[in-house]
Amino acid sequence: MLSRIAESLFWIGRYVERADDTARLLDVHVQILLEDPWAEEDLACRSLLSVMDRPAPPPDLDVGREHVLDVLGYDRLSPSSIAGALVAARENARRAREIVSTELWECLNTTWNQLPSQMRPARPHDYFTWVRERAAIVTGLVESTTSRDDTWHFMVLGRSIERADMTARLLTTRALAGSAGPGWATLLRSCGAHEAFLRTYRGNTSDERAAGFLLLDRLFPRSIVHSLHQAEACLAALEPVADRTSVDDARRHIGLVRTTLEYRPLLEIIDDLPHEMELVQRACSAASDAIRARYFPSGAELTWVGEAL
Incomplete structure (x- = not known):
């Protein structure tokens, strides 16, 4: 392509x-x-x-x-x-x-x-x-x-990175506004997640669980962790790892921030939510830059090579 x-x-x-x-x-x-x-x-x-x-x-x-x-x-x-x-x-x-x-x-x-x-x-x-x-x-x-070929993978890759970034921004607005900001139920509804959240926890809801649902749920497509998983899967499909000792820069940025969220206690993340969401945004930006450098090179100098006689 x-x-x-x-x-x-x-x-x-x-x-x-x-x-x-x-x-x-x-x-x-x-x-x-x-x-x-x-x-x-x-x-x-x-x-x-x-x-x-x-x-x-x-x-x-x-x-x-x-x-x-x-x-x-x-x-x-x-x-x-x-x-x-x-x-x-x-x-x-x-x-x-x-x-x-x-x-x-x-x-x-x-x-x-x-x-x-x-x-x-x-x-x-x-x-x-x-x-x-x-x-x-x-x-x-x-x-x-x-078709689930490179066309689909590039579109879904872009969608997944943007979704993780924007969900992080949404959670940041909630954290910065404090008690004057929207409640967790309002945020869940804005993401189309409220009914899925209620089914998951069978009505036993709390602010902590609502935050965890948007941050870490592996099955809800708008959670940050799910979006990062999807982005990693698209990158892996576009370029399977040939060298078993390394991965490309985009997958490294996404994988690092995903594991940082996925394998830490939820309360530890919520305690400093604006900072954690800033790390997600920086990782998405860095991954986007790495994807651009790898797949969409631009600004390369053109060198005229004369005909070989």
């Missing part, structure tokens, strides 16, 4: 997942601000922008939910926002048009065409719901119309 095609597939997976997860995170954030009249909106919005690695607004600017929605929801030029991620996903699908299925291309193109009419509704929740539904359709098409 050409490296440019592989790179486009990888970023389709990442951008669609980024739009989905950002919509879930913003939905929780806006809902909390609407329900709590005593919430410090400026502080909460600045914290969210910081967690999402966006530049800090000037100190004299009053940052509210409208500013956050503009930056993280409606900015079509920034791939870190919902709208920008959907635009970028469609552009990458166009570049890989000869590889992606017709159904997947039509879904992403339809989403791109519908985006202007869906932005800035009276209720932001309607926009977030539409984004989640479109992302779910994309995921379903990838799973049902793509």
Whole structure:
């Protein structure tokens, strides 16, 4: 597979997942601000922008939910926002048009065409719901119309790394907000995990178990550990280990942070949750850089070699 095609597939997976997860995170954030009249909106919005690695607004600017929605929801030029991620996903699908299925291309193109009419509704929740539904359709098409070859592995690899990163950011917002932030039940619902969590623990719930479910559950597809396992499996399928004494850099970064989470006491992780989630984000970033260097080399110098006479 050409490296440019592989790179486009990888970023389709990442951008669609980024739009989905950002919509879930913003939905929780806006809902909390609407329900709590005593919430410090400026502080909460600045914290969210910081967690999402966006530049800090000037100190004299009053940052509210409208500013956050503009930056993280409606900015079509920034791939870190919902709208920008959907635009970028469609552009990458166009570049890989000869590889992606017709159904997947039509879904992403339809989403791109519908985006202007869906932005800035009276209720932001309607926009977030539409984004989640479109992302779910994309995921379903990838799973049902793509052979389990390199095409599928690159898309799922991108999706898995992005999902682990965004789930870590969601948990960071909960930890930084403290008692003023969303409850664990709200976070579980935002991830579509509440019913699965209740079935797993048969209604015997607690904050500790809820945190552990999103962090460490090996069967729930949106948990951090499950996402990292999936990313490792895709990397192993793309390039099986030939040297039994070493692994590539991307698998090393992902494996180290996964085992750090998986084989430590849960309370030890929760006690310093923002730091632990920062380590997950750094590992995902480092793995993404390693994947880019290994499979999508760019900037290589071109050297003219004359004809051999």
